[in-house]
Amino acid sequence: METIAEQFFNLEIMAAAWPMVLDGLWMTLALCVVVVPLGLIGGLFAALGVLSERRWLRLPTIAFVDLFRALPPLVLLIFVFAGLPFAGLDLSPFAAVVIAFFLNNAAYYGEIFRAGLISVGRGQHEAARSTGLSARQSLVYVVLPQATRNVLPDLVSNTVEVVKLTSLASVVSLSEMLHMADMARSVTYNASPIVLAAGVYLVILWPLVRLAGRFERRVAA
Amino acid sequence: MSPLERFQDAFLNAEVLARYAPAILDGVWVTLELSLLIVVLGTLLGTALACLRALEIRALSLAIIVFADIFRALPPLVLILIAYFGLPGAGVFLSAWTVLLVILGLVLAAFAEEIVWAAITSVERGQWWAARSTGLGFGQTLAHVVLPQALRLAIPPLTNRAIAITKMTALGTVIGVPDILNQATTAQSFSGNASPLLLAALAYMAIFLPLVVFSRWLESRLTWVRA
Numbered sequence: 292m293e294t295i296a297e298q299f300f301n302l303e304i305m306a307a308a309w310p311m312v313l314d315g316l317w318m319t320l321a322l323c324v325v326v327v328p329l330g331l332i333g334g335l336f337a338a339l340g341v342l343s344e345r346r347w348l349r350l351p352t353i354a355f356v357d358l359f360r361a362l363p364p365l366v367l368l369i370f371v372f373a374g375l376p377f378a379g380l381d382l383s384p385f386a387a388v389v390i391a392f393f394l395n396n397a398a399y400y401g402e403i404f405r406a407g408l409i410s411v412g413r414g415q416h417e418a419a420r421s422t423g424l425s426a427r428q429s430l431v432y433v434v435l436p437q438a439t440r441n442v443l444p445d446l447v448s449n450t451v452e453v454v455k456l457t458s459l460a461s462v463v464s465l466s467e468m469l470h471m472a473d474m475a476r477s478v479t480y481n482a483s484p485i486v487l488a489a490g491v492y493l494v495i496l497w498p499l500v501r502l503a504g505r506f507e508r509r510v511a512a
Numbered sequence: 513m514s515p516l517e518r519f520q521d522a523f524l525n526a527e528v529l530a531r532y533a534p535a536i537l538d539g540v541w542v543t544l545e546l547s548l549l550i551v552v553l554g555t556l557l558g559t560a561l562a563c564l565r566a567l568e569i570r571a572l573s574l575a576i577i578v579f580a581d582i583f584r585a586l587p588p589l590v591l592i593l594i595a596y597f598g599l600p601g602a603g604v605f606l607s608a609w610t611v612l613l614v615i616l617g618l619v620l621a622a623f624a625e626e627i628v629w630a631a632i633t634s635v636e637r638g639q640w641w642a643a644r645s646t647g648l649g650f651g652q653t654l655a656h657v658v659l660p661q662a663l664r665l666a667i668p669p670l671t672n673r674a675i676a677i678t679k680m681t682a683l684g685t686v687i688g689v690p691d692i693l694n695q696a697t698t699a700q701s702f703s704g705n706a707s708p709l710l711l712a713a714l715a716y717m718a719i720f721l722p723l724v725v726f727s728r729w730l731e732s733r734l735t736w737v738r739a
Binding site: 294295297298299357358360361362363364365366367369370373374377378379451452455456457458459461462469473476480481482485486488489492493496497499500501504 | 584593597676679693728
């Protein structure tokens with residue numbers, strides 16, 4: 292029992308590792324601020340493409356979405372980071388993470404927006420058009436707000452997944468929270484710094500997990 | 513060399529591909545075996561936990577909720593590193609392969625528990641009462657009346673989640689499990705050529721693209737129940 296406390300919950304080591312973990316936290320948050328909005332925008336366009344009546348737009352978008360839902364994010368990240376330099380594209384770890392996660396997140400958010408757009412009845416669009424709104428206006432002011440509301444729980448839970456995904460950036464040595472905690476772990480030969488980082492992830496993500504669950508029950512009711 | 517030739521040499525180098533294809537094929541078996549075991553472990557454990565929660569014993573339900581929330585909120589890589597580097601210090605020695613299987617199995621179990629539980633609660637109360645009034649016990653009602661209806665609702669989201677989590681077997685690379693990605697990164701650094709990475713990406717596509725397409729079909733087939 293004492294060895295478990297010593298190995299996972301060593302307060303002295305946690306206190307010493309805290310400044311490093313905190314440094315990493317800022318990088319994690321910076322990544323989220325870049326990656327979440329990019330994924331949402333990409334996902335919206337992906338959904339519009341998948342639902343488009345134009346074949347030349349629809350088929351490639353479906354292929355894009357399925358391709359990036361099938362590739363594990365870490366494989367994508369390593370391909371972008373370690374593979375693209377061979378094609379003459381040298382990317383910083385931050386840029387590689389942003390590109391790889393954009394492709395992955397756009398595909399996932401895209402599937403959610405697609406479900407949302409389908410859930411809004413065709414009549415809404417037609418009614419909006421008949422009041423004189425253009426196709427774009429009726430999408431932005433009438434259909435999209437309802438579509439977003441209908442899939443809000445899924446958007447929140449996918450955002451939880453995106454935040455969790457940022458931990459993969461540690462593999463390409465981006466100094467985000469898990470990477471900093473793991474460095475502290477390798478210096479101290481003790482898992483407590485990673486447990487500390489896990490605590491920070493929990494503080495950020497537990498409310499979101501609960502929130503998604505609450506939304507779900509309300510939508511179902 | 514023209515730019516196109518250079519590109520071909522870096523990504524489609526036949527000699528490098530031929531040399532490292534067997535290693536990557538070995539990785540395919542590791543990935544497939546782990547994926548299968550994770551899906552079996554995760555869905556069975558998750559369903560069992562959801563059934564235990566249906567007993568409505570307060571302390572037990574609370575423990576299940578805490579487990580499910582923690583394993584849904586924490587990044588899997590964090591859990592993997594804690595288990596892999598922490599457990600030996602506490603006197604528990606597990607191979608990287610076992611750590612990956614257990615952690616991803618538990619993560620899938622946490623999600624599966626929430627999905628199956630949501631499906632169980634969506635089965636009308638009257639179904640319980642009607643089944644109990646015919647003389648079925650609690651376990652019989654759950655097994656023969658409620659679960660068959662609930663699982664039908666649970667299968668599409670469960671399939672999506674199972675695919676997302678089996679894809680995470682690639683995280684085993686970080687702790688040295690010889691899966692597809694690990695074999696490919698090793699081959700890439702030995703050969704100084706990106707072709708093994710492309711081959712690995714193709715191998716993952718071959719495994720997971722049919723599953724993604726299948727899940728899309730499943731969703732369109734089974735979601736009418738909800739309407």
